[in-house]
Amino acid sequence: MKAKSPSESRCIKTEIVLPNDTNTLNNLRGGKLLHWIDIAGAIACHRHCGRVVVTAAVNNVAFEHPIRLGDIVTFEAEVSRAFSTSMEVIIDVSIESAKDRETMTNTAIYTFVAVDQLGNPIEVPPLEPETDKQKERYKAALRRRQLSLIIAGKMKPDEATELKALFFPK
Numbered sequence: 001m002k003a004k005s006p007s008e009s010r011c012i013k014t015e016i017v018l019p020n021d022t023n024t025l026n027n028l029r030g031g032k033l034l035h036w037i038d039i040a041g042a043i044a045c046h047r048h049c050g051r052v053v054v055t056a057a058v059n060n061v062a063f064e065h066p067i068r069l070g071d072i073v074t075f076e077a078e079v080s081r082a083f084s085t086s087m088e089v090i091i092d093v094s095i096e097s098a099k100d101r102e103t104m105t106n107t108a109i110y111t112f113v114a115v116d117q118l119g120n121p122i123e124v125p126p127l128e129p130e131t132d133k134q135k136e137r138y139k140a141a142l143r144r145r146q147l148s149l150i151i152a153g154k155m156k157p158d159e160a161t162e163l164k165a166l167f168f169p170k
Helices: 030-047 132-151 162-169
Strands: 009-016 053-065 072-082 088-096 103-115
Touching: 009 030, 030 053, 030 072, 030 088, 053 088, 053 132, 072 132, 088 132, 088 162, 132 162
Parallel strands: none
Antiparallel strands: 009 072, 053 103, 072 088, 088 103
């Protein structure tokens, strides 16, 4: 399989917050935000592997600023690393509002798995990061994966070479 760059696997999605999307404080409902993030992440992963993908994990979502009624919300999703059948994707969320030009509001990290027509996991192409930011996210993805595997009991802590290197540099 030919490796792809993160920019080949990118998704930029834009939404506007309408009254039906808000709570009684006129803020975007968290569930709606997660729904939009999931779609942007799935599109980026689909572009990476060219297959149907399913959400395997919502690894992290940071809510930094409220998103208000009328705000224009932009989602920039980019695959940060591809493993054998799964892909980690980072979704940066920003808004344009009447008050501010552009503000970062959220960052999310999701994991998707590519599946065949029967729903079985299938291999995905490797990822070749190009920019410094992409290279750092690529390295960090392996540390996050090792931590998840340890927590799930699928990896022994002494096997987590990338995590150990953080705490015990040579």
